[in-house]
Amino acid sequence: MLHCEERRVRLAAAMEERRAWPADSPWIREAIADRPRHLFAPDRLWHWDGYTYLPVDLDADPRQWAAEVYAGPDDPTITQVTNGVPSSSLSCQAIIADMLDSLMPEPGHRVLELGAGQGYNAALLAWRTGPGLVTTVEVDPVLASAAQDRLEALGAGVAVQTGDGGLGWPDNAPYDRVVSTYAVESAPWTWIEQTRPGGRIVTPWGRLGHVALTVADDGKSATGWMQGLAAFMPSRTTADARRGWRQVRGDRPAEDERAVTFAPERLRDGNVLFILRVCLPDVEVFTRTDDNGTVTAFLHDGRSSWATITPGGGGAAIAHQGGPRRLADEAERVLDHWAQQGAPSLYDFGMTVLPDRQFTWHKDPDSGPYGLPVGG
Structure with a gap:
């Protein structure tokens, strides 16, 4: 894997140059160095040529395959294409680091991940928490099986389950941390129910960015700030009746x-x-x-x-x-x-999730839902 090693060094340097390694979570860089990204990439990847996705096979073109795995900090690695549209990926390195930093997992924490994908993020979480504490749920049985094989080969000690991530995984609840690797329009209340009071939930929202929620002491709500902006794939189990x-x-x-x-x-x-x-x-x-x-x-x-x-x-x-x-x-x-209002940034906004609704607020969760004034 000579090509991969060269690319790994180049990507790490690019992350350093743009200060994408979280200063408050040095463990993330250590985990990524210890558990290389290419170990979780299938032999066939996909490259966008400006018009369509073309297959890139490890055996046929190992140099290009390595380039797809270790692209720039903001470039995902497309691992699955369905009907001409990406349906699974290794998220870009900068977003992985940012979301793990937002999650704040600690050694000994029990973690639930929704969306195992290739198993890479779960492997990094297990590096931090210790073996036997991470449960990851994947709706695609083929992906779940492949992720399990990779994680077992690594000895990561991650439990891979096949199921709908929107339902969480109650068997191992309550969790200290819950993280979703796919975007949701509304955070499922089951995630809050399966997280201990004071626990933290990080999820992409509306394909635009991610939010970090803390479950209230009484377990009846979860509130937190927006953390960043990036595009995420949606849940596969959400029926999409929208027209293109x-x-x-x-x-x-x-x-x-x-x-x-x-x-x-x-x-x-x-x-x-x-x-x-x-x-x-x-x-x-x-x-x-x-x-x-x-x-x-x-x-x-x-x-x-x-x-x-x-x-x-x-x-x-x-x-x-x-x-x-x-x-x-x-x-x-x-x-x-x-x-x-002074064009506030997304970092000035947060979200509150209740059993029957969720809303976005500006600067203060007690200010209520943000929106245009009545008649605006």
Whole structure:
């Protein structure tokens, strides 16, 4: 694995250069050095060439395979593609380090992980807690079996279970720490129920970032701050009735055209995407850049409303919209209100989870749900 060793050194140096190794959790770097990433990569990986995912096999091209495993700090390793879409991966190294830092596991902690994937994250957790204390749940029986084989070969002492992560794993509860490696729209209450009072839960939320929740002393709520911004794969067990952009947009002409006060480039900013996610939770936002560097923004609600935002003359931007809602107008109101508050970053926000609902708040959990003012 000569190519892997060269790449490991290069990735560690890149993490050091951008200060991505958590200063408060030096154990993470030690665990990653002791349990190499390539030991948890299948022989076939997948590379995006700009148009489609192409297979990269270890036997055929070991150099490229190593490059996929040890890419940049923000580059995931795609380990499974289903119907042309990534369905499993080794998360990028920076996000793994950030989430483990947010989780704050300690030696002796009992940990539940939802989404075993290739078993890599569970191996790092077990390095920290000690053997026999980590349970990981994977819905895909093929992935679960492969993860179990890798973890057993390493002697990690991790219990791999096949099941729906949304249900947790009550047999070994209560847990000191719970972590999800896939995104959820709402944190399942079962996770809070299976975590001890004062325990910590870290989960990606809405494919945009992750939140760290602490379970209240009475076990009746969990509250905590947003920790970072990154994209995560969704749960496989969540039925997705949403329509895609092409289905929503169709070939109908735009029903409305108007100038807007924000450029499409703004919708690439993480804090902007976060505040739109909070206030317009059903609206999907993405951008594309053409060969000339021109950015176009796309918004849709997964049902019947859509908008595109393109650069106009003199620095203006033009929105074309269709459907019963005017999504560009809605986004403009959200961003105007957010700007009036000083454009707070995602780190100024947190989340509270209750048995029957969850909400996002700004600066103070007692302030209640964040959103546009009534009539805004």
